[in-house]
Amino acid sequence: MQINEEIRDKELRVISESGEQLGMMSAKDALKLAVNQNLDLVKIAPQASPPVCKIMDYGKYRFEQAKREKEARKNQKIVEIKEIRLSLNIDTHDFDTKANHARKFLSDGDKVKVSIRFRGREMAHAENGKGIMEKFAVACEEFGTVEKAAKLEGRSMLMFMAPKNAK
Secondary structure: OHHHHHHOOOOEEEEOOOOOEEEEEEEHHHHHHHHOOOEEEEEOOOOOOOEEEEOOOOOHHHHHHHHHHHHHHHHHHOOEEEEEEEEOOOOOHHHHHHHHHHHHHHHHEEEEEEEEEEEHHHHHHHHHHHHHHHHHHHHHOOEEEEEEEEEOOOOOEEEEEEEOOOO
């Protein structure tokens, strides 16, 4: 934003601090008016014809803008991707434990990346991995939905799940 002496336009539409239209005037006259009130002249709409300037306390404006941005950052939830690793010959208790972890992550609002790493001859049984992934999706279906279905990528099979109630 251009302020005070940086504004070089010949004619400006000027708005007072309270928001009322002061009309068209030269940049020099508008600056004098702002200085008399111990305020700044700020160009708020440079693309308009003629440009629109407002008389305001620029320091206070920047402070309030920074405060609003900080508040917006504080309120936004950062979605993390948590990874759950399964194996092709996983036992039922281990499977249930991993499913419980995934349910917790999904209920906290995080996405879950489920992966199976195939080692050696396990590559010949990729269809078994797909079955485990489908079973895992069914075990977690009340907390999340499958965002990206199970797909074999190199020696790994990946599946992404997203929480149902996105906070």
